[in-house]
Amino acid sequence: MAPRRKSANPTARDQGRLLAVRLLAAGVGVAAGLGLLGLMWPEGDRAVKPEELPTAEALADVPSRAITVLLIGSDADRRGAVRNGAAPAGPANSDALVLVRVEPKGPLQVLSLPVDAAVQLPGDKRPVALGSLYRRGGPALVAGASAELLALPAGQPDRYLVLPRAALRQLVDDLGRLELSPDRTMRYRDKAQKYTISLEGGLQQLNGSQVEQLLRFRDSESGDEGRRGRQDQVIESALRQMGQHRQLQQLPDLLRQLQNEVDTNLTQSEALSLLAAALQQSTPIRFRSLALKPPLKPGDRLRQVDATAVDQAWPR
Numbered sequence: 001m002a003p004r005r006k007s008a009n010p011t012a013r014d015q016g017r018l019l020a021v022r023l024l025a026a027g028v029g030v031a032a033g034l035g036l037l038g039l040m041w042p043e044g045d046r047a048v049k050p051e052e053l054p055t056a057e058a059l060a061d062v063p064s065r066a067i068t069v070l071l072i073g074s075d076a077d078r079r080g081a082v083r084n085g086a087a088p089a090g091p092a093n094s095d096a097l098v099l100v101r102v103e104p105k106g107p108l109q110v111l112s113l114p115v116d117a118a119v120q121l122p123g124d125k126r127p128v129a130l131g132s133l134y135r136r137g138g139p140a141l142v143a144g145a146s147a148e149l150l151a152l153p154a155g156q157p158d159r160y161l162v163l164p165r166a167a168l169r170q171l172v173d174d175l176g177r178l179e180l181s182p183d184r185t186m187r188y189r190d191k192a193q194k195y196t197i198s199l200e201g202g203l204q205q206l207n208g209s210q211v212e213q214l215l216r217f218r219d220s221e222s223g224d225e226g227r228r229g230r231q232d233q234v235i236e237s238a239l240r241q242m243g244q245h246r247q248l249q250q251l252p253d254l255l256r257q258l259q260n261e262v263d264t265n266l267t268q269s270e271a272l273s274l275l276a277a278a279l280q281q282s283t284p285i286r287f288r289s290l291a292l293k294p295p296l297k298p299g300d301r302l303r304q305v306d307a308t309a310v311d312q313a314w315p316r
Contacts, residue, residue, distance in 0.1 A: 056279035060272035070157040071098040094134035112228040162263035169208030177205040
């Protein structure tokens with residue numbers, strides 16, 4: 001019996017097979033023209049796989065000993081500006097001073113130094129405010145006076161970082177806003193410097209310009225003490241944001257971008273090492289402020305440091 005001849009018209013199954021072969025051939029051709037298929041359309045974005053997300057431990061090696069860094073918040077808008085662009089107008093000055101101690105193992109220590117603390121410089125007849133020293137002698141003079149006030153060991157603070165207002169705004173915006181909770185509605189307008197503060201109270205996400213407003217706000221009720229409390233909130237929120245997996249990936253690039261916007265003797269590798277140590281800590285940050293004695297005269301902003309409270313404020 002002669003074998004059955006195939007019909008000239010393909011069956012539905014034959015049509016399906018023919019279509020599959022043609023699609024496969026077309027796919028191979030496209031892949032050859034544009035590169036490997038896996039490169040064109042990866043199976044998945046490895047950066048979002050939980051098991052491969054970066055960690056603070058992988059960021060950098062932590063320092064072998066405790067490192068003390070003096071943070072100076074400048075009222076100048078940009079690095080190198082000789083004028084403050086604020087009110088009252090004058091030379092660039094420091095309107096925030098924070099001493100940070102980073103331990104290889106142990107909680108992060110943060111001490112707010114009052115800018116109105118009275119310091120006596122050699123050759124001066126009268127004491128001056130700690131916050132006024134930046135315009136006279138830069139970071140070195142501020143660091144030396146701070147060390148004298150706290151009786152720090154020789155060589156401390158180990159490093160300094162001067163953060164102008166523009167660098168603060170850039171840092172916050174690069175981190176993608178900070179979650180903060182202003183304790184009240186804040187309204188202030190200064191026509192002389194064309195600066196306006198307008199913030200609502202309550203938990204919210206603040207951008208760089210809004211964080212600057214929060215830090216610059218001063219009212220008659222809480223005064224400088226309230227400002228220092230808000231500084232602590234910003235530091236805590238910024239570190240919390242840096243510790244997010246997505247931000248950990250971007251921290252080296254973020255530091256490179258800020259390098260030309262700040263004045264510091266920290267190298268980038270040292271900054272990464274300090275951040276790695278700070279972000280690994282599971283214990284809460286220890287915030288403290290330096291206690292001052294009551295003013296000698298009513299209305300006098302200069303106040304002496306309470307020497308009996310120094311040991312409680314700063315670890316030895």
